[in-house]
Amino acid sequence: MAIVSRGFSGRRSTVDVKLPPGQYLTTDFPVLSAGPTPRLPLDRWEFVIDDGTNVLRGWNWKSFRDLPTETITVDLHCVTRWSKLGTTWEGVSLDTILADVKTDADYALVRSYGDYTTNMPVFDLLNKQAWIAFRFDGEDLAPEHGGPARLIVPHLYLWKSAKWVRGITLMHEHQPGFWESLGYHNHGDPWREQRYLGDE
Amino acid sequence: MWHVATVVALHDETATARTITLEVPDWPGHAAGQHVDVRLTAPDGYSAVRSYSIASAPNAERRVELTVERSPNGEVSPYLTQEVAVSDRIELRGPIGGWFVWRPRQTELIQLIAGGAGIVPLMAMIRSRDSAGSTTPFRLLYSVRDPGATLYRDELQALPHQECFVAVTYAYTRAAPKDWSRAPGRIDAPLIADKTWPSDLTPTCYVCGPTSFVESASNLLTAAGNDPNRIRTERFGPTGEYK
Numbered sequence: 001m002a003i004v005s006r007g008f009s010g011r012r013s014t015v016d017v018k019l020p021p022g023q024y025l026t027t028d029f030p031v032l033s034a035g036p037t038p039r040l041p042l043d044r045w046e047f048v049i050d051d052g053t054n055v056l057r058g059w060n061w062k063s064f065r066d067l068p069t070e071t072i073t074v075d076l077h078c079v080t081r082w083s084k085l086g087t088t089w090e091g092v093s094l095d096t097i098l099a100d101v102k103t104d105a106d107y108a109l110v111r112s113y114g115d116y117t118t119n120m121p122v123f124d125l126l127n128k129q130a131w132i133a134f135r136f137d138g139e140d141l142a143p144e145h146g147g148p149a150r151l152i153v154p155h156l157y158l159w160k161s162a163k164w165v166r167g168i169t170l171m172h173e174h175q176p177g178f179w180e181s182l183g184y185h186n187h188g189d190p191w192r193e194q195r196y197l198g199d200e
Numbered sequence: 201m202w203h204v205a206t207v208v209a210l211h212d213e214t215a216t217a218r219t220i221t222l223e224v225p226d227w228p229g230h231a232a233g234q235h236v237d238v239r240l241t242a243p244d245g246y247s248a249v250r251s252y253s254i255a256s257a258p259n260a261e262r263r264v265e266l267t268v269e270r271s272p273n274g275e276v277s278p279y280l281t282q283e284v285a286v287s288d289r290i291e292l293r294g295p296i297g298g299w300f301v302w303r304p305r306q307t308e309l310i311q312l313i314a315g316g317a318g319i320v321p322l323m324a325m326i327r328s329r330d331s332a333g334s335t336t337p338f339r340l341l342y343s344v345r346d347p348g349a350t351l352y353r354d355e356l357q358a359l360p361h362q363e364c365f366v367a368v369t370y371a372y373t374r375a376a377p378k379d380w381s382r383a384p385g386r387i388d389a390p391l392i393a394d395k396t397w398p399s400d401l402t403p404t405c406y407v408c409g410p411t412s413f414v415e416s417a418s419n420l421l422t423a424a425g426n427d428p429n430r431i432r433t434e435r436f437g438p439t440g441e442y443k
Contacts, residue, residue: 002247003204003291005240007283010248011275022249024275031411031435034299036418036428080251081237114428144415182298196296198201 019083020190026082029145034178037143038114038164045148047132048167049101056101056170061148064132067092072131074154076161077190089152091133094125105170109177110151113164118177119186120153120160122170129155132165157188157195202239202291203227205264207284213351216270217317218281219255224292227262230254232328233301233321233406233434236264236294240276250276253320253408253434254295257327264292267351269317300406300434304332308404311397312340313387313417315409319344319351321434322408326359326366337365339403341395343387343413346375369395387413392420399425408434 019025048058059067069090076084109119124130130153134141141147146163153160159179180186185194194200209221234254241247256265270281284290302310302325310329312322319342329338344350350370359366371391372384382391397403405426407417414435421431 002202002239002241002245003289004243005279005290006285006288008240008242008279010240010242010246012246024248031415033433033435035433036422036431037415038428081249144411178299183296196293 017085020077021193022195023077023081023083023190026084029084029087030078030080030082031144032078032080032159033144033163034116035114038112039143040113040148040164042148045166047149047165049097049170050167051103051105051170056103057097064092064149065134067096070131072152074152076154076158078158079184079188079195083190088137089131089133090135090138091131091149091152093128094130094132095128097132098122098126101170103170105172107171107174109169109171109175110160110162110165111167111169112162113166116162116164116178118160118162119175119180120156121187124153124156124160124187125168129153155189157185157190159184160188202293205290205292207286207288207290208263210284210286213267214349216281216349217267217351218270219265219267220280220284221256222264222266222290222292224262224264227264228295230258230264230295231298231301231303232257232324234295234297234324235321236266236292236296238266238276238280239291239293240279241291248275249293250274251296252280253324255320255323255327257324257331259331267317267320267323300408300432302328302406304328304334306404307336309397309401310336310338311403311405311421312338313396313405313407313409313421314340314342314344315387315413315417316344316349317351318407318409318413318434318436320408322406323352323355325406326356329366335365337367339367339369339395339397341369341371341387341391343371343373343409343417345373347372347377387417387420389420389423392417392424396421396424399427402427402430405431406434407431409436411435 042061045061049056073088133152134149150163205222205224208223211219239249252266255267268280
């Protein structure tokens with residue numbers, strides 16, 4: 001089916017790991033963002049859950065950091081085709097964040113400082129699948145990697161793991177986020193290779 | 201989904217960068233700044249895919265030019281810069297990306313800032329401006345290691361600077377030509393103040409290059425008063441492959 005490239009043999013990984021289709025392994029941590037890196041002083045940081053009209057829950061840095069945290073080791077898969085395995089983060093589970101939020105909304109729009117957005121079903125944020133992380137490899141999260149805090153939702157392509165998160169709007173319908181409005185897939189499951197609009 | 205592309209021309213830009221001109225019969229067209237996925241497949245079915253920016257302006261001939269910088273440890277770029285020959289076929293997917301894009305209907309001032317191979321999508325914007333007959337003033341600040349590493353040097357030199365308003369400034373990081381006015385070094389605040397559009401003219405800025413370059417240049421633009429929402433960035437590395 002595919003056209004064979006004359007003289008191409010490729011460089012197969014010698015590491016025996018299973019990657020999602022079309023991904024290759026990297027050991028460094030590339031940075032991809034659509035604009036400049038926002039600088040957020042912690043005393044002005046806040047994180048808010050709303051339903052589009054009303055604020056349902058909100059935290060400042062101190063109250064956020066008072067929440068119970070978890071340390072997770074997860075694989076990251078970027079739509080630009082690199083995968084990084086076994087990354088360690090410390091953060092607050094979305095199960096904790098959304099525990100006291102009364103809602104029947106099925107969809108979430110995650111919002112960032114710098115006006116980035118990304119959307120996903122609420123289902124993908126729950127059941128130990130998503131965290132608001134503030135430490136990477138034991139260090140405070142660097143601004144270019146999303147510090148002070150970013151979403152980590154490792155079972156979806158990494159653009160869903162919004163950097164510099166400031167809140168989540170709960171909705172009854174899908175509202176495409178930044179990349180989802182620019183030709184990328186609405187859901188973004190790397191194992192089903194949902195990269196671009198129209199995949200699957 | 202994957203387009204079959206035939207190599208119709210090859211041109212060495214520098215010792216390590218090559219432009220590959222592809223003919224893609226079913227190409228849907230692209231906008232300046234977009235990229236493609238390139239897929240190479242070995243006889244046993246193993247395949248590797250990487251993203252490369254499109255260098256050419258949108259055109260009616262369904263041609264796509266890619267300029268690829270060879271990365272010594274890369275898997276795809278050594279093939280594209282050393283092995284591929286005219287009439288070979290490779291596969292393309294795209295165009296991809298709708299954010300780091302310049303369209304001829306944009307009439308605001310444009311500031312382009314390139315680091316190394318980051319010039320490629322910005323060159324597509326300069327070419328698109330020309331082919332569309334746009335008179336929008338562009339400025340390009342191009343940071344490059346030394347004169348020999350400059351991509352598209354002759355074409356950039358041939359741009360009629362005054363009449364046509366594409367002003368090009370080079371910033372050499374390692375070695376500058378003789379009698380160059382500025383000592384070799386990275387882009388800094390005085391250079392931004394001197395050679396980019398004043399922020400009160402609200403230009404749209406496109407910054408492309410390695411991660412550390414884009415971080416630094418976009419921070420300088422912000423510090424100079426540019427609205428972060430008017431700064432669009434595209435970063436690559438340090439995986440050694442574009443993006």
